[in-house]
Amino acid sequence: MRYNKTFTFLLTALLALPLYAQKRKPAVKKKQPAVEVVAEPVDPKLEAMLASTQRVVFIDSVVVDKQSFLDAYLLNPEVGTIMTYHKFFHNDAEPYSTVYMNQLGNKCFYAQNKQLFTSDMIGQQWSNPTPLDGLGDFETMNYPFMLSDGTTFYFAAIGDEGIGGLDIYMSRYDSENGTFLKAENIGMPFNSEANDYMYVVNEMDSIGYFATDRRQPEGMVCIYTFIPNQTRRVYASEDFSNQAIRDRAAITRIADTWGNGSARKRALARIEQLRNSSQQQASKKKDAFRFVVDDNHVYTALSDFRNPDNRTRFTQLQEMKLKCDKMARELEKARNYFAKAPQDDRSALRSEILDDEQEYEQMQTSIIQMEKLIRRTELQP
Secondary structure, three states, X not given: OHHHHHHHHHHHHHHHHHHXXXXXXXXXXXXXXXXXXXXXXXXXXXHHHHHOOEOOEEEXXXXXXXXXXXHHOOOOHHHOEXXXXXXXXXXXXXXXXXXXXXXXXXEEEEXXXXXXXXXXXXXOEEOOOEEOOXXXXXXXXXXXXXXXXXXXXXEEEEOOOOOOOOEEEEEEEEOOOOEEOOOEEOOOOOOOOOOXXXXXXXXXXXXXXXXXXXXXXXXXXXXXXXXXXOOOOEOOOOOOOHHHHHHHHHOOOHHHXXXXXXXXHHHHHHHHHHHHHHHHHHHOHHHOOOEEEEOOEEEOOHHHOOOHHHHHXXXXXXXXXXXXXXXXXXXXXXXXXXXXXXXXXXXXXXXXXXXXXXXHHHHHHHHHHHHHHHHHHHHOO
């Protein structure tokens, strides 16, 4: 009887275990706070500019002190001259402004009070500054440069069309209205979210330069050298991945733009030739202005001329010689082209060359006459 009672008790306890287990509350895992991932906003202007990144071959780059960055620009004299405002005007009114003077030395562009102006050489003095109209509304404008065509104009500015800091813009001069067309942002890879400026093209040697402080320490700037395109070229999305285009837009590695390297190799040869020529010109600079009046008088400065009119005449004489030298080079190119041209084209080319040769001879005669006039009037008592 005792066995039956014990068995019954144990059986009842075992049958009750599942019911007891069901009544216990399951352990609740503590919830972690949800972290909301917020995507960075996409600048549509930046993305649009990225999609039209220009395909450019970068030759080289050099990091220099911002205070003397213009020294890294190697230009052909026929391109003109770029210099600091201080060096050109001999004052410190605009310590960060630059000046561009054309190859004839009779027209300049410069920044003053964060705006752009131009002046012309009249006699021996620069005219009053004239503001450049039509470029658009900008907060700050600086670093002007005009191509040798006298029409295509580049500068850097801070404005609504920019993507950060100073951006490089391009405009064209409308000679009929005497104003500039509204400037356009030239896009990537020349512009970035940093400061990009002083875009210069040496057309004679097919070499371009621009400065940027992207990825640079304070007070330093990187000067990129590139091969300017004759027509605008962009990266095709079917040939380059999105990341590859982004890398080229940011200029993360200039070697990515070299292709087979042949274009860069030729450009490096042109730069070396230009550097050698510049060094030779620098060594002869002291004799750059040398006008022989007679056996006893050699002038090396405009102030040497006793006759004030001769100072103007000598400036005109220099301009005539520059034009004459340029025409001589163009004639040489035309003759070389004529030798290789098809027979059907030679008749028209022959006529053009003969006309140019006649104009060249007339210009040489004018130069000789001007020199004689200066000497004669200078020797008069």
